[in-house]
Amino acid sequence: MSEQAFLSQLKEHQNIIYKLVHLYANSEEDKKDWYQEILLQAWKSYPAFRGEAKFSTWLYRVCLNTIFTIQKKTNRIEYTDTTRYEQAYATHPGNDEAERLYKAIRTLSETERAVISLHLDGYDNKEISSFLGITPNLVGVKLHRAKQQLATLLKNI
Amino acid sequence: MDIENTWQQAGESDDMLNKMLQQTDFPNIQSQLPLKRLKKNLLTGIFWALLITLFYIALFFFIPLWQVHVALVVMISFNLLIMIDTWKLYKTTQENIAVNNSLKQELQKNYDGFQKWWKLQQKAGLFVYPIAATGGFIIGGVEGSGKTVEAFLYNPKMLIILAITLVVLVPVSHYTAKWMFNYAYGKHLKKLKNLMDELN
Numbered sequence: 001m002s003e004q005a006f007l008s009q010l011k012e013h014q015n016i017i018y019k020l021v022h023l024y025a026n027s028e029e030d031k032k033d034w035y036q037e038i039l040l041q042a043w044k045s046y047p048a049f050r051g052e053a054k055f056s057t058w059l060y061r062v063c064l065n066t067i068f069t070i071q072k073k074t075n076r077i078e079y080t081d082t083t084r085y086e087q088a089y090a091t092h093p094g095n096d097e098a099e100r101l102y103k104a105i106r107t108l109s110e111t112e113r114a115v116i117s118l119h120l121d122g123y124d125n126k127e128i129s130s131f132l133g134i135t136p137n138l139v140g141v142k143l144h145r146a147k148q149q150l151a152t153l154l155k156n157i
Numbered sequence: 158m159d160i161e162n163t164w165q166q167a168g169e170s171d172d173m174l175n176k177m178l179q180q181t182d183f184p185n186i187q188s189q190l191p192l193k194r195l196k197k198n199l200l201t202g203i204f205w206a207l208l209i210t211l212f213y214i215a216l217f218f219f220i221p222l223w224q225v226h227v228a229l230v231v232m233i234s235f236n237l238l239i240m241i242d243t244w245k246l247y248k249t250t251q252e253n254i255a256v257n258n259s260l261k262q263e264l265q266k267n268y269d270g271f272q273k274w275w276k277l278q279q280k281a282g283l284f285v286y287p288i289a290a291t292g293g294f295i296i297g298g299v300e301g302s303g304k305t306v307e308a309f310l311y312n313p314k315m316l317i318i319l320a321i322t323l324v325v326l327v328p329v330s331h332y333t334a335k336w337m338f339n340y341a342y343g344k345h346l347k348k349l350k351n352l353m354d355e356l357n
Contacts, residue, residue, distance in 0.1 A: 007178070010178065011178055014169070014170045014174055014175075014178060015168075015169040015170060017174060018168060018169060018170045018171060018174055019164075019167060019168075021174075022168075028173075031173060032173060033189055035173060035174050035177055036177065036186045036189075037186070037188060037189055037190065039177060039178075039183050039186065040183050040184075040186040040188055041188075041190075041253060041254040042183075043183035043184060044253050044254075045253070045254060045256045048256070049256075058256060061256050062254060062256055064260050065254045065255070065256070065258065065260055065263045066190075066254050068260055068263070068264060068352060069190060069191065069192075069254065069263055069264065069267055070189055070190060070191070097163045097166075098163055098164075098166065098167035098168065100163075101160060101163045101164060101167065102167065109355060110352060110355070111352065111355045111356055114260070117164075120160065120161055120164040120165075121164075130259060131259060131260060132259055132260045132261060132356060133258075133259025133260055133261030133262055133356060134261065134356050134357075138356075150160065154160075
């Protein structure tokens with residue numbers, strides 16, 4: 001596929017990059033670093049993309065593998081740490097509901113954040129297990145726990 | 158709240174990402190992946206090992222002491238082996254993200270890369286520290302005292318001092334190297350380990 005096709009697909013699916021980075025970044029600097037690294041890694045990996053999987057699935061893998069691999073300071077934001085959250089989301093264009101949801105998801109562990117975002121984007125447990133390299137059973141356990149936590153948090157935020 | 162719906166309707170992008178996508182000069186982005194830094198360190202290590210080896214070769218011709226020659230030959234051979242090992246690790250380390258890898262495999266790949274590097278450093282240290290310390294001690298002693306190596310080492314005091322030097326210097330060098338490695342990569346490796354544990 002051509003460079004043009006790559007750019008066009010990337011633009012079409014940029015919400016994946018945006019959403020995932022916003023689940024993990026603690027600052028504007030983090031966001032910039034991750035955006036750049038994801039775009040670079042997507043660019044480098046694209047020649048090997050044969051279209052066997054959907055572009056969105058492929059991009060999801062690029063994003064998750066990059067975000068988890070790059071060296072960053074601790075990513076987890078405590079629920080009570082609203083200042084850091086406000087800083088990270090100063091430019092968040094989403095609505096109030098979306099902000100509440102992001103805020104709640106960001107209190108989960110890093111792997112649970114990945115599980116819940118994949119689940120919310122429509123991937124089933126088997127697909128999520130292939131993304132993460134864990135068993136579908138463990139995905140189920142993590143998903144169940146994450147949903148319970150989210151339900152509790154969303155009542156309080 | 159309907160979580161699924163809210164997630165689907167959440168933001169699509171922001172100005173920063175939009176601008177980056179417009180620029181499209183992705184190949185010029187400087188990667189910050191840790192394995193890229195590791196590979197750079199490996200190359201730097203090879204460069205220094207080569208310089209030190211050349212220095213040993215020069216010493217070999219300038220110092221007419223067979224005991225030092227033996228130490229130098231051992232050091233040069235060992236340096237060459239380390240350089241070969243380092244080069245192999247450099248060639249086999251894939252710095253970029255492997256999209257076909259699962260997240261767990263990718264984390265493991267990063268973790269293993271650094272562990273292999275550290276093992277290589279330890280292996281190098283095991284030989285280099287004692288031999289370098291002994292060689293330095295003999296050269297310094299012979300030059301300082303103006304005696305032959307045999308005469309210098311004939312004094313039992315010197316052998317005791319050499320033993321004490323080795324007992325102190327080798328562990329100090331080892332732990333200093335370990336401290337530096339942990340200082341540079343400890344937190345990152347701990348985080349990788351924690352993430353892998355979370356996925357187990």
